[in-house]
Amino acid sequence: MSVHVLLFDAGSEQEGIHSLEINGRTVVLLFEDSDDAERYAGLLEAQDFPVPTVECLDRREMEEFCNQAGYEARFVPTGFVPKNAEDRLLIAPPERNVDVSQWQEASAADPELEAFRRQLEGLL
Numbered sequence: 001m002s003v004h005v006l007l008f009d010a011g012s013e014q015e016g017i018h019s020l021e022i023n024g025r026t027v028v029l030l031f032e033d034s035d036d037a038e039r040y041a042g043l044l045e046a047q048d049f050p051v052p053t054v055e056c057l058d059r060r061e062m063e064e065f066c067n068q069a070g071y072e073a074r075f076v077p078t079g080f081v082p083k084n085a086e087d088r089l090l091i092a093p094p095e096r097n098v099d100v101s102q103w104q105e106a107s108a109a110d111p112e113l114e115a116f117r118r119q120l121e122g123l124l
Contacts, residue, residue, distance in 0.1 A: 001060075002031035002057065002058060002059065003016060003029065003031060003056070003057060003058075003059040003062055003071070003075065004030070004031040004032075004033070004036075004054050004055065004056055004057075005018070005029070005030060005031070005037070005039035005054070005055055005057055005062060006037060006039060006041055006052035006053070006054060006075070006118070007016035007041065007052055007053050007054075007055050008050050008052050008053075008054075009064070010052075010053040010055060011073050011114070012074050012102045016044045018044070019053050019071060020093075020094070021091055022072075022086055022089060023033055024073075025072050026070070026071045026072065027071065027072045027073075027074050027089075028062070028071050028072070028074070029074055029076055029090060030059060030062055030063075030073050030074065030075045031054075031076045031078065032075065032076060032077045032078045033077075033078040034054060034056065036076060036078065036080070037054040040091070040092070040093065041053075043092055043093055044093055045095060047077055049093070059075070065119055068119065069119070074090060076096045078091045097124075
């Protein structure tokens with residue numbers, strides 16, 4: 001089964017995956033429906049966030065990647081209806097985002113992040 005994830009600078013040396021911090025956990029969203037992923041990307045853009053690319057990847061490979069990286073993979077099924085405030089973050093980004101203006105430089109300087117980036121590239 002394929003899922004849709006949000007990537008920044010897809011295919012480049014500075015590629016990164018969109019994640020959320022929820023209660024001390026780093027969460028990567030795995031959208032079943034590409035339209036839901038595109039809508040989420042549009043909401044990020046509306047918040048002046050860097051515009052991500054929606055990429056279709058294998059769900060099992062993404063879950064393995066997240067597990068190895070210490071991230072939590074959260075599947076967002078088609079027609080998902082949130083039941084609480086945390087669930088709402090799966091269909092709309094938080095009003096405030098972490099400053100990502102230096103994320104590319106931080107990735108290049110951190111060997112562990114660099115290894116995760118190469119792993120993610122391998123999934124593509």
